[in-house]
Amino acid sequence: MSASAKNKLTVTAEPGKQEVFITREFDAPRELVYKAHIDPKLYVQWLGPHGYEMILEEFEPVNGGKYRYIHKDKDGNEYGFHGTFHEMSIDNMVQTFEFEGYPGHVSLDCMTLEELPDNRTRATIHSVFQSVADRDGMVQNGMEKGVREGYERLDEILAKL
Amino acid sequence: MARTPTTHDPFNAVAEPKRRQVLEALGMRELSVNDLVALLGWNQPSVSKHLGVLKQVGLVSERRVGRQRLYRVNGERLKPIYDWVAPFERYWSESFERLDKVLEQLKKEK
Numbered sequence: 001m002s003a004s005a006k007n008k009l010t011v012t013a014e015p016g017k018q019e020v021f022i023t024r025e026f027d028a029p030r031e032l033v034y035k036a037h038i039d040p041k042l043y044v045q046w047l048g049p050h051g052y053e054m055i056l057e058e059f060e061p062v063n064g065g066k067y068r069y070i071h072k073d074k075d076g077n078e079y080g081f082h083g084t085f086h087e088m089s090i091d092n093m094v095q096t097f098e099f100e101g102y103p104g105h106v107s108l109d110c111m112t113l114e115e116l117p118d119n120r121t122r123a124t125i126h127s128v129f130q131s132v133a134d135r136d137g138m139v140q141n142g143m144e145k146g147v148r149e150g151y152e153r154l155d156e157i158l159a160k161l
Numbered sequence: 162m163a164r165t166p167t168t169h170d171p172f173n174a175v176a177e178p179k180r181r182q183v184l185e186a187l188g189m190r191e192l193s194v195n196d197l198v199a200l201l202g203w204n205q206p207s208v209s210k211h212l213g214v215l216k217q218v219g220l221v222s223e224r225r226v227g228r229q230r231l232y233r234v235n236g237e238r239l240k241p242i243y244d245w246v247a248p249f250e251r252y253w254s255e256s257f258e259r260l261d262k263v264l265e266q267l268k269k270e271k
Contacts, residue, residue, distance in 0.1 A: 007257075007261070009250060009253055009254040009257060011246055011249060011250045011253070013246055013249075014176075015172055015173070015175055015176035016176045020249075022253055024253070024257050026257075026260070026261065026264055027261070027264070027265075028264035028265075028267070028268060032264050032267045032268065033260075033264065035267065036260055036263050036264060036267070042263050042267075045259060045262075045263050046256055046257070046259035046260040046262075046263050047256050047259075048252075048255075048256055049251060049252050049255045049256070050255045136245075138249070139245065139246055139248075139249045140245055140248070140249075
């Protein structure tokens with residue numbers, strides 16, 4: 001079984017609420033998962049959807065530091081994101097997040113890393129948006145348009161409901 | 162933005178936790194109102210009320226078998242709700258798939 005099949009991503013966005021929860025497990029100890037979030041050379045290797053170049057323009061993963069990155073698709077379209085790190089530690093990663101295509105709508109993302117047996121880690125991201133409409137806009141657009149998944153995934157939402 | 166009436170929009174229909182419980186209880190099977198009353202422990206009028214809304218938005222279908230009415234989840238109507246979250250989910254699942262590879266590499270270097 002591949003790591004992604006075993007370590008399934010869960011997105012919880014209850015209707016009418018301003019928040020989203022994302023959880024995912026990793027086959028690696030907490031220190032390494034944290035390292036992949038604060039080392040710029042590592043960060044650019046994984047953040048963003050497939051097929052996008054990740055350009056890290058600013059990255060100061062310390063308390064009060066700022067960041068800005070661009071996801072660039074193969075047609076040259078650029079999607080910019082920026083924010084500041086309120087707290088950056090292995091116990092708590094708190095940052096603001098703003099999609100430059102939807103300016104003025106800022107979310108607060110808190111990420112925690114929980115140690116699991118067998119050197120595994122569970123990451124939980126809790127994003128709080130300024131309004132239900134902001135959350136729905138962000139979740140619906142993702143950072144990409146027109147993505148369609150097949151009916152085979154329907155079983156999953158049935159299981160989640 | 163004006164809200165669409167509950168009875169027209171599956172999103173609003175599932176915004177009510179009790180209606181999500183009804184969908185969850187139905188799952189992939191067909192049940193009667195009495196089955197649902199027994200499963201959920203609510204009174205019959207309350208079960209019927211929520212079933213009525215779910216039926217109106219098309220999230221639940223009804224079928225008569227003899228004197229009984231059986232209800233089931235109409236999966237196709239749930240698809241828009243799934244599609245709504247799919248792009249966001251894809252962003253993170255693809256990022257984390259790559260993070261898995263980065264972590265594998267880091268473990269080897271250790």
